[in-house]
Amino acid sequence: MARLGRLLVLDRRHLRHLRRPVHLLTVPTPHDILAHVFGYNAFRGEQQAIVEHVTAGGDALVLMPTGGGKSLCYQIPALARDGFGVVISPLIALMQDQVGALREVGLRAHAINSAQNGGARRAAEQAMRSGDIDLLYIAPERLFAEGFLELLEECRISLFAIDEAHCVSQWGHDFRPEYLRLSVLAQRFRGVPRIAVTATADRATRRDILERLDLDAARVFVASFDRPNIQYRIGPKIAERRQLKDFLAEQERGATGIVYCLSRSRTETTAEWLREQGFDAMPYHAGLDPDVRSRALERFVRDDGVIVVATIAFGLGINRPDVRFVAHLDLPKSLEAYYQETGRAGRDGEPSVVWMVYGAEDIAKIRGFIESSEASDEQKRVERRKLDALLGFCETADCRRQVLLRYFGEERLEPCGNCDRCLSPVESFDGTTDAQKLLSAIYRTGQRFGAGHVVDVLRGKDSDKIRRFGHDKLSVFGVGAERDDIQWRSVIRQLSAMGLVATDFEAYGALTLGPEVREVLRGERRVLLTREPSRKERRRVAAPGRAARKAEVAEADQPLFEALRQWRRGLAAARGVPPYVICHDATLREIASRRPRSLAELADIPGIGDMKLAQYGEALTQVVREDG
Known part of the structure; x- marks a missing residue:
């Protein structure tokens, strides 16, 4: 087989510079391809075992963190086996990125997706028929377009790779119904190995992937989820724009990053404000004009110093390796989503930082989304569990990396030394009395007022509003004067995370009592809280700038x-x-x-x-x- 001869050394003057002599008429080994095509002398971590297993014809489920080298796990077997590899991905941006990168190393790569014109699609199909192709990237809806599976059956397929495989699971963080049809590959293409890859999947999601893709006999490879180059930093919303500006000021000049917001309008107003502050910022969300989105994406992948302020519509499939920071102005919906979004930082392995601020209102909004959705009761239960795990990660007094890895089934024995909890440890204390004061204040003010008013009552603040409602006469008035506004808001946030406090947005953000407060008020349940660090203490956690x-x-x-x-x-x-x-x-x-x-x-x-x-x-x- 002369494949390697075609892929390598188009100019024979460079033959003498090859890392190892390779006979151009022999079948290339995975190591040959790794060295001569991609320019690396050794595999990393589990890559070699995965590549050898799939090259030999085995099916696999691969869990590997963003930046861990998942793509090589299917690209190399596709080249080592006879035929061409078919990569199924929901991400048009990633397809374009991967095809461009593969062509740069001499591979014959094509993509078929809705963003193409008819000429490009016909060229890809002709390459498939003639065998003049190494890798085909295709969106799932195009795979099932009329006649396309029949065309594939006429071709020699080396393997099927299912990227972002968590999309097949209703328990995952990005369920895509069209992925459910991919089990047909097992019936129609017997003997063709399939490899499903993802960066995030808990145990339930892994089981779902194996079952729904008919991969029961597949070997499961789980690489470490640790991203040691990423520093994790999480704090309370106090003055979020000022906090964001301070964070960005710590970053290296010319650094590129992403700022995530929950709503479309918020991305636009935040991007506009950042431009007013002198940053090169652009909004990105699904509701923008396609040309505006396309220009924002193009600038992000090509220019330095660009900040994209986006909803979660941005980032999936972005392959830029030198994103130095990812910031969240709002809470994501799960630890899987957080891990996936923050994983877009530091794919090159260099020091990077992920930063997030959140408040009780974020917790209430996500809980509201869950309860108002049309999902089944079982699905809602799973989503509540995932939110609770995220809140536990946010509020922990322990090493954040240990908590994060534990969620994905991986134990880390020692604290990481590269998160805010390690760099600036917080103090835990028995907060039962504080919790009782807060819950009593919410109850005695009628569960009709927001956090600011309840805190003013606790601190004994003299205001027209408090006097108008007679709250200066309540027994809870002034009982929390020893704590400042920031500290009480921390208590509200932590009790919200525990489900003891809720927010009623239909009543203008009024704080209400959760269903399990009776035990706390009676002193039958101990509440452990963390002390909110001062602003000076928070600044000690320096970004890797x-x-x-x-x-x-x-x-x-x-x-x-x-x-x-x-x-x-x-x-x-x-x-x-x-x-x-x-x-x-x-x-x-x-x-x-x-x-x-x-x-x-x-x-x-x-x-x-x-x-x-x-x-x-x-x-x-x-x-x-x-x-x-």
Whole structure:
């Protein structure tokens, strides 16, 4: 089989620079493909076991964190086996990104989705018929379009890869009904291995994936969910815009990031405010004009220093590796959603930070969404459990990474040292008395007033509103004067997380009592709370910003690194692709550090495969030589 000969070394002058001699008429091994096509000398973690299992014809379910190298787990077996691989993905942006990156390394990749014109679709189908294709990316609705499965049955398929496999599960965080039909692949394409991949799935979701995709005999691979380069930071909403501005000011100049908001209107007003503060910010949500969304996405993947303020409609399938931060101005709906969204930061393995502020109103909104939905009682129960797990993660006094990993079934023995709880530990205390004071104040004011008024009553504040309703005469008036506004709001937030306090939005955000408050008020239930750190204490948790980032490139190598980035930027603009498709920052850092002056030396740099060596080798070594 001459596949590797076609994929590698279009210019035979570069044959002498290959990492290992390969006979062009032999069937390539997975290691050959890894080295010569993708430019890496060794697999990471579970990759080798997965690749060997699927290449041998086995089915697999792979759980691997974002940035962990899931795509290689199906791309390499697709190339090592006879025929072409079919990758089913719901994410058009990811398809376009992957196809562009694969073509850069010399692979014959195509996509079929609703964003294409008829000519592109016909070209992909012709390549399938002629066998002039290595990988096909297709949306599930296109897979089931009239006649397409019949076309596939005429072709030689090396494997099926089902990306974002959690979409098949009603217990997952992004259920997609069209995924339910994918079990037909097991019946119509017997003997063709299938690999389902996802970054997030708890045990119930894993069982659902295996059952619904008819993967009962599949081998399950679960890689570590730990992303040690990401710093987790969570705090209360106090003055969220000021908090966001302070957070962004800590980031390295030119850093790219995402700010998530719950509503469409909020993304637009937040983006406008950030622009007024001097940030390069753009809104993104499903209701925007398609051209506006397309321009926002294009700028995000190509330019530095861009901040996209978005709903969860943005980010799925975004493959940019150097997103330095992800911020949440509102609470997501589950730990799976939080993990997926924050996982878009630091895919290159470099220090990154994820930051979130939330309040009792966020908890009430999500609970309201759950209860008002048309889901079954069982589904609502699952969603309540997922929300409770998220709130436990937010309110924990322990290492956040330990709590997060435990949720996905992974135990970490030692605290991580890279989350706000490790860097600035909080104090836990018996808050039963505080809880009783708050619950009594809510009850005695008639469960008709919002957090601000209830806190004013507890603190004994003299105001016209309090006197008008006679609340200065209540027994709870002033009983909480020893705590400030921020501390009482922390108590409200924590009791909301426990389900002891609820918010009635139909009554203008009035605080109400949960169903289990009687035991607390009677002193039969102990309430453990965490002390809210002061503003000064919160500022001690430094983001991995300028100092940590600059430490990745030695001072002496910085000019060459910037020259290489400038070269990459110009080439990417000329080719119409994102800069990271040309070379990742990690590859440029290695070049800046090792300063290869010949093609043979450049061939040993991770990320420089044979096609990139042939295309860019002379230019890269010239940049190095010009630096001296």
